[in-house]
Amino acid sequence: MPESVSRRGAIASIVATAGVAATGGALLTGGLNGAASGHAGASDAATPATPSPAGLHGVHQPGIATRQQHYAMFAAFDLQTANLPTAKIATNLQQLMTRWTTVAQRLMLGDPPGPIPGNRPDAPAGSGVADGLNPASLTLTFGLGPEVFDLIGQKERRPAHLRPLPAFSTDRLEPAWSGGHLIAQICADDPQVVSHAFRSLRGQAPGLARLRWSQQGFLGTFGGSTPRNLLGQKDGTSNPKPGTPEFDQAVWAADGEPEWFTGGSYLVFRKIRLDLPKWDLAAARDQDLVIGRRRDTGAPLSGGSEFTAVELGKKGPDGRPAIPADAHVALVRAIPMLRRSYNYDYAVQGITEPIIVEHGHANQDDGHLHEHHSGNSHGSYDSGVLFCAYVRDPEAFIRAQRKLAGSDRLNAFVKHTGSAVFAIPPGSQPGEHLAAALSPSG
Amino acid sequence: MPESVSRRGAIASIVATAGVAATGGALLTGGLNGAASGHAGASDAATPATPSPAGLHGVHQPGIATRQQHYAMFAAFDLQTANLPTAKIATNLQQLMTRWTTVAQRLMLGDPPGPIPGNRPDAPAGSGVADGLNPASLTLTFGLGPEVFDLIGQKERRPAHLRPLPAFSTDRLEPAWSGGHLIAQICADDPQVVSHAFRSLRGQAPGLARLRWSQQGFLGTFGGSTPRNLLGQKDGTSNPKPGTPEFDQAVWAADGEPEWFTGGSYLVFRKIRLDLPKWDLAAARDQDLVIGRRRDTGAPLSGGSEFTAVELGKKGPDGRPAIPADAHVALVRAIPMLRRSYNYDYAVQGITEPIIVEHGHANQDDGHLHEHHSGNSHGSYDSGVLFCAYVRDPEAFIRAQRKLAGSDRLNAFVKHTGSAVFAIPPGSQPGEHLAAALSPSG
Structure with a gap:
């Protein structure tokens, strides 16, 4: 804890200045977080981890133009909808986004995430799992699925290109890994930091949303060269480079989008099993x-x-x-x-079904488990x-x-x-939460 | 590939010398690989990764006294037994151990694992997934389950304390994560190196053994301090330190063991779900x-x-x-x-059942997947x-x-x-494979 406290102090001033400076520069470079982290493409985990000083504030969310970290968890959530009127669902979404924005900012600075809502007052402020860990370039990136805008009664604010993907003839989709109202992309160079962030976000959800699916991935430490996928092939060679016009044109939402979505993007997620x-x-x-x-x-x-x-x-x-x-x-x-x-x-x-094997059944004295x-x-x-x-x-x-x-x-x-497909809202304004423009009163 | 080739050359001479020097010293320190890596307890991933020059050769296997790496996969295999006579099972075990020893030595040096047995001659020698990656302190550690010695007809060579664990009143065991004839513990500071090693070992098994279960874990980068578990508690504070008499007495097999098992140990594996x-x-x-x-x-x-x-x-x-x-x-x-x-x-x-959902079922046009x-x-x-x-x-x-x-x-x-519980054989003799003493003709 002392370590993270002192880090917090050291970073506070960076935030204050970078928040202003970077926002000014971001319109030119087209990638606040890419510019802030100063990296493009996966780089070595031995590189000193850079916290994301501006966090979710800025033109764009972090975790897009940002150098790709070595671990990722994708967690999809569904909003609670049963017997709830549209206005209540809209309010719940705002509450969850408020909580997630607050927690995400703290985590990206290496601070404890703060208390779990509704928790007893003598509970610890966070799980302690990341105490003593560097934030390891943690970024948190949030998105909204195609169903959300109907659910919150704001069809007119739906990003122009947000709709379910069509079926492809080679799809063999598993519902348990598909779809979702909300996505959290959690990336860092330390899997324990990722696990901690996931748990901290999930702790904010009860009563508002429930976890739908999660998936975890990694990228080896290839230094400056293009990472290899599990086919053994270099993967990402022809990616556009952050800070270039090609990048901006490929990634950031443009033509015909609602005003609030300026600086946004879309995330297409596919789980592709390789034989x-x-x-x-x-x-x-x-x-x-x-x-x-x-x-x-x-x-x-x-x-x-x-x-x-x-x-x-x-x-x-x-x-x-x-x-x-x-x-x-x-x-x-x-x-x-x-x-x-x-x-x-x-x-x-x-x-991974709930454990139903009762005591003794699996652990025969003869040691022969394999017939089960x-x-x-x-x-x-x-x-x-x-x-x-x-x-x-x-x-x-x-x-x-x-x-x-x-x-x-x-x-x-x-x-x-x-x-799954998600609209990725722009970064938040200082003092506001992500997707604040979707507030029922907004 | 050029990178790993040059690394191979650089390491070759280390192997030649360390293989001799370390074997001499190991009897004194009681921990060849602990001594060779020069680390105790989890340390920072930013530490330059040290290959294990002696690999599986020595008094003990690596991955025990070795500094704990940041990623681990545990893969349990069952020997093929259906309609096979005891002598054939014993021969198969020797063949698998020969292959695994060879592949493991290559991988720990950062070399390609070599061809998959029975593969076409124009197939690549390895998946290429780790080309350009540092071996990241990879260690491979192998063990034998309680059933093996009956299966190969060598009860008299069974380590003295190797038997299935008794049932505990709080067990809620899942057969899919329990037991096994063989275990491979795969640890490294890079998860892609772990994945590559797993796949390389598994590729040697068909016809001899089949994968029974796998589990993967991580440890955050806590620098020199004791790592925290997911309860947020420091875990491992009272561990004995490699190179001390306490360590040797706690870990290495002694009293009443068969001669061949000198330098061996036992691994108790428990998957403990935390609420x-x-x-x-x-x-x-x-x-x-x-x-x-x-x-x-x-x-x-x-x-x-x-x-x-x-x-x-x-x-x-x-x-x-x-x-x-x-x-x-x-x-x-x-x-x-x-x-x-x-x-x-x-x-x-x-x-994680085989995918049976057919095309179109999961990807409804209305975008509502959650009812499935x-x-x-x-x-x-x-x-x-x-x-x-x-x-x-x-x-x-x-x-x-x-x-x-x-x-x-x-x-x-x-x-x-x-x-699960396994006997961990001692390190191999140069020119021999692990558990060579269990050869039917041995």
């Missing part, structure tokens, strides 16, 4: 042809190095296209989006990509995914099992 | 009384600072014992074991401790757990849902 045992058995050359890039260097098969532009017309020595027309890179090339994806590896989780045990087949090996795209308009993703669903060579190895 | 929502609602004072220590400083309630000895007779100002007789620390005090536990937070995983969704109640919030104890004799754990099951104040907040 890794099958992939591992493919020939090296076939792996390269599926993606259209060399796995080792990341260079396109049309030649050059990782950052050389993909050349679709280029022929190989055999006279056929160096990059097949149905290679992954051929299909998604030139579709502007910021991919901020994480790898995930739940391996085999077994069951089933289901840990290939089918339950759950590893892959938590695909996240921040986009000006989810149509960019839909266009890409329709192409991929139609003919992507990668389809033989992937299964989309989760799907 | 964190309930814990968060408890008064700060009650949290301290449950444990018998102050949550903020880790000091015993009998006074002093974190490392002051617990004084059970001490009275508080109210004349009652400062540490209640049923406080956690009062019950487990002075039971010699090395706890090498990890926190885990799966939050809400929803289902159930089970994400408190009961499926899965977070807590992956309790790991390395002990000379599991009886130390059994004694502690019997006391705890009887009267621990903490029982109101914990549920033991997974359980």
